[in-house]
Amino acid sequence: MMGAVPSSQLLERCVCGDTGAVARLISRAEADAEEARPILAEIYRRAGNAHLVGITGAPGSGKSTLVEQLVQRLRATGVKVGVVAIDPSSPYSGGALLADRIRMPALADDPGVFIRSMATRGVIGGMARGALDAADILDVAGYGIVIIETVGVGQDEVEIAKASHTTVVVSPPGLGDELQALKAGLLEVADIHVVSKCDRADSRRTRIDLERMLSRVAPQAARSGWVVPLIGTSALTGEGVEQLAEAILGHRAATGESAEGEARALRVAAFRLEKTAELLLLERFSRAKLGTTAELAKRLAARQGDPYSLAAELVQRLLP
Amino acid sequence: MMGAVPSSQLLERCVCGDTGAVARLISRAEADAEEARPILAEIYRRAGNAHLVGITGAPGSGKSTLVEQLVQRLRATGVKVGVVAIDPSSPYSGGALLADRIRMPALADDPGVFIRSMATRGVIGGMARGALDAADILDVAGYGIVIIETVGVGQDEVEIAKASHTTVVVSPPGLGDELQALKAGLLEVADIHVVSKCDRADSRRTRIDLERMLSRVAPQAARSGWVVPLIGTSALTGEGVEQLAEAILGHRAATGESAEGEARALRVAAFRLEKTAELLLLERFSRAKLGTTAELAKRLAARQGDPYSLAAELVQRLLP
Numbered sequence: 313m314m315g316a317v318p319s320s321q322l323l324e325r326c327v328c329g330d331t332g333a334v335a336r337l338i339s340r341a342e343a344d345a346e347e348a349r350p351i352l353a354e355i356y357r358r359a360g361n362a363h364l365v366g367i368t369g370a371p372g373s374g375k376s377t378l379v380e381q382l383v384q385r386l387r388a389t390g391v392k393v394g395v396v397a398i399d400p401s402s403p404y405s406g407g408a409l410l411a412d413r414i415r416m417p418a419l420a421d422d423p424g425v426f427i428r429s430m431a432t433r434g435v436i437g438g439m440a441r442g443a444l445d446a447a448d449i450l451d452v453a454g455y456g457i458v459i460i461e462t463v464g465v466g467q468d469e470v471e472i473a474k475a476s477h478t479t480v481v482v483s484p485p486g487l488g489d490e491l492q493a494l495k496a497g498l499l500e501v502a503d504i505h506v507v508s509k510c511d512r513a514d515s516r517r518t519r520i521d522l523e524r525m526l527s528r529v530a531p532q533a534a535r536s537g538w539v540v541p542l543i544g545t546s547a548l549t550g551e552g553v554e555q556l557a558e559a560i561l562g563h564r565a566a567t568g569e570s571a572e573g574e575a576r577a578l579r580v581a582a583f584r585l586e587k588t589a590e591l592l593l594l595e596r597f598s599r600a601k602l603g604t605t606a607e608l609a610k611r612l613a614a615r616q617g618d619p620y621s622l623a624a625e626l627v628q629r630l631l632p
Numbered sequence: 633m634m635g636a637v638p639s640s641q642l643l644e645r646c647v648c649g650d651t652g653a654v655a656r657l658i659s660r661a662e663a664d665a666e667e668a669r670p671i672l673a674e675i676y677r678r679a680g681n682a683h684l685v686g687i688t689g690a691p692g693s694g695k696s697t698l699v700e701q702l703v704q705r706l707r708a709t710g711v712k713v714g715v716v717a718i719d720p721s722s723p724y725s726g727g728a729l730l731a732d733r734i735r736m737p738a739l740a741d742d743p744g745v746f747i748r749s750m751a752t753r754g755v756i757g758g759m760a761r762g763a764l765d766a767a768d769i770l771d772v773a774g775y776g777i778v779i780i781e782t783v784g785v786g787q788d789e790v791e792i793a794k795a796s797h798t799t800v801v802v803s804p805p806g807l808g809d810e811l812q813a814l815k816a817g818l819l820e821v822a823d824i825h826v827v828s829k830c831d832r833a834d835s836r837r838t839r840i841d842l843e844r845m846l847s848r849v850a851p852q853a854a855r856s857g858w859v860v861p862l863i864g865t866s867a868l869t870g871e872g873v874e875q876l877a878e879a880i881l882g883h884r885a886a887t888g889e890s891a892e893g894e895a896r897a898l899r900v901a902a903f904r905l906e907k908t909a910e911l912l913l914l915e916r917f918s919r920a921k922l923g924t925t926a927e928l929a930k931r932l933a934a935r936q937g938d939p940y941s942l943a944a945e946l947v948q949r950l951l952p
Binding site: 349352353354356357358359360444577578580581582584585586587588589590591592593594596597601605606608609610612613615617618619620621622623624626627631 | 677
């Protein structure tokens with residue numbers, strides 16, 4: 313690492329809003345090296361001012377375009393906006409700044425906007441760990457709103473809600489069975505629902521379906537008096553984007569100083585704690601098991617046992 | 633579960649090649665219920681005859697079409713072929729048989745072919761756990777070759793190699809920087825390289841790049857005397873598909889009874905053991921931590937500590 317700028321120095325520059333330092337710190341977080349942890353710990357303790365907005369939706373829902381328009385609208389209120397995009401199917405994953413510029417060209421020249429794509433390497437249970445560290449880094453760099461954009465598949469869609477202060481779920485028109493699947497958990501966790509591509513004729517049907525489904529479940533957000541809005545947006549006409557920005561700021565204001573806001577912050581912290589503990593646990597296990605698996609693997613290969621019973625034996629031996 | 637067929641009965645039907653029973657058992661495995669584990673354990677002990685072929689490639693590499701053509705070619709040799717597709721961006725994920733028929737229509741009417749898409753729910757480190765259980769189920773049902781198809785992102789691409797007897801890596805033309813990223817690990821683990829869409833003019837460039845890169849690294853497979861082939865395929869013309877089928881069968885024959893084959897089977901078992909142990913470990917942790925996180929989460933929310941140190945404290949308390 314000869315010649316590398318110390319992370320502590322990057323942090324000081326980052327606090328002053330140096331986007332180059334932000335980018336380099338995020339790269340260190342993304343590399344997920346244990347060496348980076350002390351500085352990430354320091355950054356966490358200094359953070360806590362940003363409002364985290366999770367935006368999730370099925371592949372093809374037009375999330376990225378919507379986020380781009382949303383960021384422009386939020387910027388108009390003066391707030392600095394950071395975006396962390398976690399998308400395994402994004403061809404731009406890997407974190408290059410250039411790629412991010414390609415991804416959202418309309419925002420490339422605004423210094424009050426910082427956008428970063430992250431691969432899903434180093435995941436535990438779906439959501440990239442580095443994304444939450446990246447959100448902290450943007451937080452201390454003065455980005456008042458940090459959007460975490462995930463493709464709504466697997467566990468990401470549920471985890472994003474646990475990690476965010478405001479959760480936005482985007483559904484494209486014409487989902488049918490896919491929309492049904494939303495019932496599984498996504499429907500309840502959204503603070504704001506969006507039906508995208510509402511210039512399309514079939515978006516009306518999707519809105520009606522979604523409204524009917526929403527009336528049958530009790531959204532978690534509604535318990536605290538927040539009325540979960542259902543907003544139609546169109547990347548083509550720009551319709552609904554301002555309404556979405558207002559809904560996000562409205563939700564921030566509504567939960568900010570309230571008991572619900574405090575409960576939410578606690579849930580976010582509990583989630584972060586558990587995910588980090590899982591990481592440390594697996595790391596500890598990984599170090600402990602070196603050498604001890606060989607005999608059990610031999611028995612498994614010979615089918616003198618099955619994965620579940622032999623794995624239970626392995627865990628028991630290491631952590632009796 | 634009133635009226636549900638007992639899993640043991642499904643297993644007996646499955647061994648007789650009943651595809652309905654195969655589908656239902658896979659659904660039980662995919663649901664990842666602890667109740668299903670005894671039967672999955674039994675299935676594992678009975679399995680061990682199928683040759684597992686991992687096929688991975690970037691989104692847009694044309695994997696699915698290639699797999700469809702490959703399956704037809706392999707079928708022509710008389711072997712029953714199972715396919716487990718793990719693709720987070722697939723709109724057909726979720727496991728419905730109908731959806732699978734839509735996905736690979738040319739294969740819908742062949743009873744010697746069983747195709748199943750799986751979501752990436754319940755992942756640990758990327759690859760769906762249920763996929764390996766599904767491969768066992770197809771194994772005991774007499775499918776001599778089981779293809780596990782994953783989109784090459786995140787950890788899947790490396791894990792697929794650890795879980796398979798033969799690993800095929802598919803690269804589309806014109807990747808450029810993406811191809812560079814292959815160097816990170818994928819290049820070395822492939823037993824067979826494919827450049828897809830070789831009807832396109834830029835595929836020649838990709839082949840040359842890949843050949844140059846291959847000459848610089850030492851593929852793991854080459855250590856045992858296997859010459860890693862680089863095959864150009866075209867879904868349009870069908871070119872290269874037969875060659876790919878032959879390469880897979882050739883690799884199976886070359887490693888079958890050899891010391892390398894035995895070492896590979898042991899690596900596959902060790903991987904399976906570790907992944908299952910991680911699952912059990914996290915489950916045990918998840919049960920233990922109930923109630924104990926609240927106080928630490930409160931401190932984390934108040935930023936009286938950071939995720940890493942408080943998580944270490946949590947792990948220490950539960951597993952001193």
